[in-house]
Amino acid sequence: MSTEPALLADGAVSAQRPANLFAGLARDWGVVFGAVVILVMVAIGVGAPLLGTVDPSEINPTFRNRVPGTEQVIRRADGSTTTYRHWMGTDSLGRDVYSRVLYGARISLLVGATAAAISIAIGLVIGLIAGYVRWLDGVIMRFMDGLMAIPAILLALAVVSLFRAGILSVIIAIVIPAIPLVVRLVRAIVLSVREEPYVEAAIMTGTPTTLLLIRHVLPNTIAPLIVQGTFVCASAILLEAILSFLGVGIPPDTPTWGNIIAEGRGLFRVYPHNIFFPGVCLALTVLAVNMLGDGLRDRLDPKLAKRV
Amino acid sequence: MMNTPAPVLDVHGLTVRLPGGADRRHAVENISFAVAPGEIVCMVGESGSGKSVTAHAVMGLLPREVTASAGRILLDGEDLLKKSPAELRRLRGDRMAMIFQEPMTALNPVMRVGEQIAEVLAIHADLDEKARRARVLDIIAAVHLPEPKRLIDLYPHQLSGGQRQRIMIAAALVLDPDLLIADEPTTALDVTTQAQILRLIRELQLRRNTGVLFITHDFGVVAEIADRVVVMQEGRVVEEGAAAALLRDPRDDYTRMLIRAVPSLTPPAREPVSTAPVVLATKGMSKTFTVGGWFTGRHDVAAVKAVDLYVRRGETLGVVGESGSGKTTVARCIARLIAPSEGAILVEDADVAKLGTRALRPHRRRVQVVFQDPYRSLNPRRTVGESIVEGPVNFGTPRAAAFARARELMRLVGLAPEALGRFPHQFSGGQRQRICIARALAMQPEILIADEAVSALDVSVQAQVLELIDDVRRRFELAVLFITHDLRVAAQICHRIAVMHRGEVVEEGPTPQVFGAPAHPYTRALFDAAPGRNFAFGA
Numbered sequence: 001m002s003t004e005p006a007l008l009a010d011g012a013v014s015a016q017r018p019a020n021l022f023a024g025l026a027r028d029w030g031v032v033f034g035a036v037v038i039l040v041m042v043a044i045g046v047g048a049p050l051l052g053t054v055d056p057s058e059i060n061p062t063f064r065n066r067v068p069g070t071e072q073v074i075r076r077a078d079g080s081t082t083t084y085r086h087w088m089g090t091d092s093l094g095r096d097v098y099s100r101v102l103y104g105a106r107i108s109l110l111v112g113a114t115a116a117a118i119s120i121a122i123g124l125v126i127g128l129i130a131g132y133v134r135w136l137d138g139v140i141m142r143f144m145d146g147l148m149a150i151p152a153i154l155l156a157l158a159v160v161s162l163f164r165a166g167i168l169s170v171i172i173a174i175v176i177p178a179i180p181l182v183v184r185l186v187r188a189i190v191l192s193v194r195e196e197p198y199v200e201a202a203i204m205t206g207t208p209t210t211l212l213l214i215r216h217v218l219p220n221t222i223a224p225l226i227v228q229g230t231f232v233c234a235s236a237i238l239l240e241a242i243l244s245f246l247g248v249g250i251p252p253d254t255p256t257w258g259n260i261i262a263e264g265r266g267l268f269r270v271y272p273h274n275i276f277f278p279g280v281c282l283a284l285t286v287l288a289v290n291m292l293g294d295g296l297r298d299r300l301d302p303k304l305a306k307r308v
Numbered sequence: 309m310m311n312t313p314a315p316v317l318d319v320h321g322l323t324v325r326l327p328g329g330a331d332r333r334h335a336v337e338n339i340s341f342a343v344a345p346g347e348i349v350c351m352v353g354e355s356g357s358g359k360s361v362t363a364h365a366v367m368g369l370l371p372r373e374v375t376a377s378a379g380r381i382l383l384d385g386e387d388l389l390k391k392s393p394a395e396l397r398r399l400r401g402d403r404m405a406m407i408f409q410e411p412m413t414a415l416n417p418v419m420r421v422g423e424q425i426a427e428v429l430a431i432h433a434d435l436d437e438k439a440r441r442a443r444v445l446d447i448i449a450a451v452h453l454p455e456p457k458r459l460i461d462l463y464p465h466q467l468s469g470g471q472r473q474r475i476m477i478a479a480a481l482v483l484d485p486d487l488l489i490a491d492e493p494t495t496a497l498d499v500t501t502q503a504q505i506l507r508l509i510r511e512l513q514l515r516r517n518t519g520v521l522f523i524t525h526d527f528g529v530v531a532e533i534a535d536r537v538v539v540m541q542e543g544r545v546v547e548e549g550a551a552a553a554l555l556r557d558p559r560d561d562y563t564r565m566l567i568r569a570v571p572s573l574t575p576p577a578r579e580p581v582s583t584a585p586v587v588l589a590t591k592g593m594s595k596t597f598t599v600g601g602w603f604t605g606r607h608d609v610a611a612v613k614a615v616d617l618y619v620r621r622g623e624t625l626g627v628v629g630e631s632g633s634g635k636t637t638v639a640r641c642i643a644r645l646i647a648p649s650e651g652a653i654l655v656e657d658a659d660v661a662k663l664g665t666r667a668l669r670p671h672r673r674r675v676q677v678v679f680q681d682p683y684r685s686l687n688p689r690r691t692v693g694e695s696i697v698e699g700p701v702n703f704g705t706p707r708a709a710a711f712a713r714a715r716e717l718m719r720l721v722g723l724a725p726e727a728l729g730r731f732p733h734q735f736s737g738g739q740r741q742r743i744c745i746a747r748a749l750a751m752q753p754e755i756l757i758a759d760e761a762v763s764a765l766d767v768s769v770q771a772q773v774l775e776l777i778d779d780v781r782r783r784f785e786l787a788v789l790f791i792t793h794d795l796r797v798a799a800q801i802c803h804r805i806a807v808m809h810r811g812e813v814v815e816e817g818p819t820p821q822v823f824g825a826p827a828h829p830y831t832r833a834l835f836d837a838a839p840g841r842n843f844a845f846g847a
Contacts, residue, residue, distance in 0.1 A: 197679035205699030
């Protein structure tokens with residue numbers, strides 16, 4: 001029997017090798033911009049104490065509402081003095097806005113990352129079940145549809161009012177409306193992948209369902225989930241700010257970007273700096289996360305990727 | 309050739325460069341051929357031979373990165389490679405037209421079919437609304453579609469595949485182009501529909517004296533329709549000549565190999581029908597799908613109706629039929645990828661038709677499937693070794709032992725055992741299908757279901773994979789259920805044939821009997837439609 005050339009030799013044809021998914025990402029300026037901004041924000045959050053900040057909660061009634069760049073001379077007990085420059089001014093309680101914005105980055109990024117991770121973890125499991133267990137599909141998806149019908153803010157308000165206000169209840173409040181998005185995405189992928197012949201071949205070889213899902217179905221969801229994760233993260237950062245702004249989020253003594261903006265709202269016309277700096281940070285972070293997500297999607301989602 | 313009139317299409321020394329990083333530098337290299345008026349030139353070759361690139365180069369539809377770097381393409385004496393995009397746009401539709409393989413996607417789904425034909429007229433011809441409508445009705449009648457007046461107001465999804473391809477042909481021919489390029493126009497169609505479309509192209513082309521460049525991989529179609537044949541291999545023309553002569557007496561080795569690989573419609577002499585014990589039998593097996601939902605009316609569609617089949621040890625039963633005949637549903641029921649609605653599936657006298665997931669596990673060992681699409685049958689993220697040992701490991705074989713057996717199986721299917729560590733994308737389609745066979749054999753099954761297992765392969769590779777399936781059948785005394793739409797393939801490999809039509813088995817018997825004296829009218833229609841049936845291929 002004649003054989004195809006290169007059949008027995010080591011030189012099997014290497015046709016259409018799929019390109020490494022992450023190769024070339026560094027050439028996408030949107031991804032680079034997003035990644036750099038996020039890294040800077042993380043560095044700011046982590047390194048806040050080392051970046052010339054003072055206690056962000058320290059109230060100074062004598063030094064309220066100063067414009068950015070004002071210097072304050074601090075007199076110590078032993079008579080020596082130091083000058084401290086309020087780069088972003090002070091708020092209506094005399095707290096240093098610069099320190100508050102830097103410490104606020106911690107909360108925003110923490111909430112964003114945690115909410116994204118938790119909603120993806122929960123959504124992934126529910127989505128796999130909905131996509132694979134036919135009779136549960138209808139029940140789960142109608143429940144998810146119901147969840148999606150409630151505005152996220154309203155849901156978040158309800159959750160926060162049920163529990164004690166704090167970072168945990170804010171995260172829960174953000175995660176719940178994000179779950180249906182992930183579930184729908186995962187379910188759609190599972191529904192298409194389960195029809196693939198290699199999945200059916202795995203069924204024919206007696207692969208148990210759990211293993212089948214983990215080994216053959218799950219890997220297909222990873223790339224889209226990374227992308228979805230960035231978008232959940234961006235909306236989580238925004239939602240946290242909104243909740244804090246509305247005064248139902250993280251207690252006002254903790255510095256978060258939303259809290260700082262809320263605090264500055266009253267005197268916003270006279271002292272716009274109270275809103276300007278946290279606002280810029282918030283916008284920049286959300287923009288960066290979204291741009292990173294867009295770049296990743298172009299790269300990872302074959303349906304939206306530009307054709308060569 | 310006789311004293312030829314000036315050709316419609318004259319391709320001279322055409323070279324098309326591929327972008328860097330492709331598997332070869334030129335898609336086609338220095339090819340020359342001509343199409344005379346009223347002549348059908350078939351361009352044949354295996355996948356990757358450059359047929360479609362040639363067609364797209366002529367139409368000026370090459371992707372931006374792929375450029376014709378040398379040569380001339382003369383349409384009625386004008387060089388198309390020197391034309392601007394706007395000039396080409398005027399020529400397309402008017403002087404040259406193209407029909408495509410996939411009639412499902414080549415038509416705009418949100419536009420009535422009449423409008424789609426009228427659009428061609430609106431762009432190229434100066435006609436008023438009324439005259440356009442008359443021309444559209446004319447051409448629809450010319451492609452033998454029923455009730456043109458009603459049909460022009462339908463949307464593509466309301467038509468069958470064959471009807472859609474007729475609409476495509478109507479749109480292509482409505483302006484009487486000098487050149488028609490047909491890129492595998494019948495590949496996606498059933499044989500009976502294919503025969504009608506081929507007849508239609510022949511008829512219209514004769515009446516209008518159109519030159520046709522017909523691209524195909526199917527030598528049956530070539531024998532049916534071609535005046536002249538151009539054989540392509542890896543971007544070069546290896547042989548060209550009048551159809552009858554070339555098919556009977558090919559000169560080039562490659563052409564000879566291709567033609568020799570075309571399975572004959574005459575079944576070879578085989579061992580007499582065996583009396584070995586029956587391994588697999590279905591008794592009155594039916595499958596009904598319920599379509600519709602909560603708000604739309606539900607109705608049942610019977611995909612398979614009371615099918616009785618049996619396969620003996622060491623025997624191949626072919627199930628043939630057109631798309632929608634239920635043959636794949638039969639295979640999926642027997643494999644228990646789906647549950648039949650009624651009836652019994654006896655695997656060595658044990659009924660597996662109604663078993664639940666857990667009770668099915670022992671059954672899984674005994675029945676294995678090789679699927680149609682070699683590119684989707686293997687998990688792209690896992691090495692082929694992992695794919696092959698997955699089954700045995702699931703059933704408790706230690707990994708080392710399973711891998712040892714996998715190495716043996718790789719050798720058996722004609723691949724190097726060292727290749728176990730590679731990923732599927734590193735293999736060709738034929739090699740992947742071999743791997744799928746190895747994966748099936750690793751389970752030591754008694755029944756092997758080949759669901760269109762060679763349909764996606766080039767003819768030369770197809771012959772080798774068929775040989776392999778026959779070889780493992782003999783070696784392991786497998787009962788093989790061979791599902792195919794290709795009568796030639798069925799004739800070569802099957803001991804017995806069951807013909808399915810609309811969910812029912814209309815005829816069943818030993819292959820020579822079914823092929824020699826088909827009893828059922830549908831079977832006869834099917835054989836009549838087989839392209840190139842009256843042609844004895846040389847070589």
